Amino acid sequence: MASRAAILPKLSIFKIAIDGPAASGKSTTSRYVAHRLGFMHIDSGAMYRAITLKALRQNIKFESHNGISHIINLAHNSSIQFATTKPIGSSGGDNAPQTMVYLDDEDVSADIRTMDVTRNVSFVAAIPEIRKVMLAKQRGYANSTNIDGVVMDGRDIGTVVLPDAQLKIFLTANANVRAMRRYEQLKLKDKKVVFEEILRDLEKRDKADLERKVSPLRKAIDAVVLDTTTLTLNEIVGKIIEMTNKLRNNAAQLSEVNSQLNELTKRTEI
Numbered sequence: 001m002a003s004r005a006a007i008l009p010k011l012s013i014f015k016i017a018i019d020g021p022a023a024s025g026k027s028t029t030s031r032y033v034a035h036r037l038g039f040m041h042i043d044s045g046a047m048y049r050a051i052t053l054k055a056l057r058q059n060i061k062f063e064s065h066n067g068i069s070h071i072i073n074l075a076h077n078s079s080i081q082f083a084t085t086k087p088i089g090s091s092g093g094d095n096a097p098q099t100m101v102y103l104d105d106e107d108v109s110a111d112i113r114t115m116d117v118t119r120n121v122s123f124v125a126a127i128p129e130i131r132k133v134m135l136a137k138q139r140g141y142a143n144s145t146n147i148d149g150v151v152m153d154g155r156d157i158g159t160v161v162l163p164d165a166q167l168k169i170f171l172t173a174n175a176n177v178r179a180m181r182r183y184e185q186l187k188l189k190d191k192k193v194v195f196e197e198i199l200r201d202l203e204k205r206d207k208a209d210l211e212r213k214v215s216p217l218r219k220a221i222d223a224v225v226l227d228t229t230t231l232t233l234n235e236i237v238g239k240i241i242e243m244t245n246k247l248r249n250n251a252a253q254l255s256e257v258n259s260q261l262n263e264l265t266k267r268t269e270i
């Protein structure tokens, strides 16, 4: 039998905010959740990475006053788009759904993950004007009229970007476990990666993200905390889908009760 949510008219865009520290599983979880629900996935960290990549390619001196104005200018004049690819069949290859990132129409999905970008991105993300530009873009994607729902992941999604999200998740995991996952992920592309370096960089970036003045990494007061140290990806995705379905069903029931009440009021008025 079709669920109530499926047969009732479309309600407002359902927004899921997923925040957490580096390598806690945000983007992988978001991709699967978005794929299973038919929602759009926006990886907000990829946007800061894309601007950082563009600045590095132009050899901008990051910490100088001119450098910062230059980066802000880049952010104002850049197009960042996302596209989701369907999973490849289960035999062979990575069958996870992918979110591709386009910077000025160029596919930069791989280039934004280099160590160079990773080491500089938190500096760029702490510039208030850059955050303002990204905030406008992020809210623009989330309010696109042709989507049923959006899963957006980052550091300040539940607190600042989408404070009205119907579901907020805060993913955590032990730092060693997170660094090991990132190490395994990077080792597939570059055999020379060193675990200790990854752990050090990850802790440094978490500290910068937690301590910056504008939109620091914070758990929203109404976010559900999920610790991925011991939960598998499937378990995490399953929990989020279950919570979403419950909330959507409740919203659909509420909307049905409201329309019945409206109908009754109209008849009483006649």
Ligand SMILES: Nc1ncnc2c1ncn2[C@@H]1O[C@H](COP(=O)(O)OP(=O)(O)O)[C@@H](O)[C@H]1O
Residues within 6 Å of the ligand: 020, 021, 022, 023, 024, 025, 026, 027, 028, 029, 181, 182, 185, 228, 231, 232, 233, 234, 236
């Ligand atoms: N619950 C989990 N258990 C085990 N590995 C996970 C889990 N969630 C994510 N991963 C793996 O950890 C790595 C980092 O995840 P990622 O989604 O890139 O994190 P983030 O977006 O938070 O930086 C990836 O290789 C991913 O497949």
Ligand SMILES: Nc1ccn([C@@H]2O[C@H](COP(=O)(O)OP(=O)(O)O)[C@@H](O)[C@H]2O)c(=O)n1
Residues within 6 Å of the ligand: 021, 022, 023, 024, 027, 044, 045, 046, 048, 049, 121, 122, 123, 125, 126, 153, 154, 155, 156, 157, 205, 209
């Ligand atoms: N909403 C967000 C998302 C990312 N960021 C910044 O962008 C960086 C890269 O984000 P990311 O999600 O790609 O990082 P990982 O968790 O994948 O390592 C973070 O370390 C933050 O400095 C942010 O400030 N706000």
